[in-house]
Amino acid sequence: MDRQLLDFTRRALAAGAARAEIAAALRAAGWQDADIGEALHAFAEVPFPVPVPRAQPYLSAREVFVYLVVFVALYTAAYNAGALAFHLIDHAFPRRIGSRIYVSATLLRDIRWNISAILVAYPVFVVLFRRINRAIARDPARRGSRPRQWLTYLTLFITALWLAGDVMALIYNALGGELAVATLLKLATVAVIAGGMFGYFLRDAREAAAP
Known part of the structure; x- marks a missing residue:
């Protein structure tokens, strides 16, 4: 957070200015609403006669470790869920080369690997994420955890790229007249997985930024 903004907010609150008045003055000076909200939320x-700072989330090695495990498990489960769906689509709609149907010799092996990865990664994600959310319910200040914020925005970035690639692939295939059923199903799979992750973490990021 900008130190100048934080100091101004502290002095304004100490002088008895209302929060709405402080926000209006900062907005008129060109500050963004997100920065204003963060500065006001800091107190x-x-x-009390003087502004009381809120307890700030601290960075610990354990917290970083837990969030890394949670998000790596999420990425692993999401990737393998998408890959599994793709393999099943390929099995249901095999490609034709001339008059012959082409089926990958490694299809069943790949499916077994995807299922194995999901059965390991997804329960790890669910168990740890529920514990984190229970801790946040007991102490809402934990929602502002820096590892959580960093990985949340990283996830938003990755899923946004994923969705953009999905849209580009859809347009590319449409322009080439190749919108086969298998292609549409694969694009829909990406849209559901990436779109679901993007929507959830976007809402989470907004709740964390709310004053």
């Missing part, structure tokens, strides 16, 4: 709304 608790409690009756």
Whole structure:
């Protein structure tokens, strides 16, 4: 957070200015609403002669480790779920080369690997993510955890690229007149997985930024 903005907010609150007045003044000076909200949220709304700073989330090795495990498990489960769906689509709609149907010799092996990865990664993600959310329910300040914010925005970036690639692939195939059923199903798979992740973490990021 910008130190100048934080110091101004502290002095304005100490002078008795209302939060709405402080926000309006900062907005008129060109500050963004997200920065204003973060600065105001840094001070608790409690009756005291001087502004009382909220407890700030700290960075610990354990917290970084837990969030890395959670998000790596999420990425692993999402990737293998998509790959599994693709393999099943390929099995249901095999490609034709001339008059012959082409089926990959490694299809069943790949499917077994995808299922194995999902059965390991997904339960790890669910168990740890539920524990994290229970901890946040007990202490809402934990939602502002820096590892959580970094990995949340990284996930938004990855899924946004994934969705953009999905749209580009759809347009490319449409322009080439190759919108086969298998292609549409694969694009829909990407849209569901990436879109679901993007929507969830976008809402989470907005809730964390809300004052």
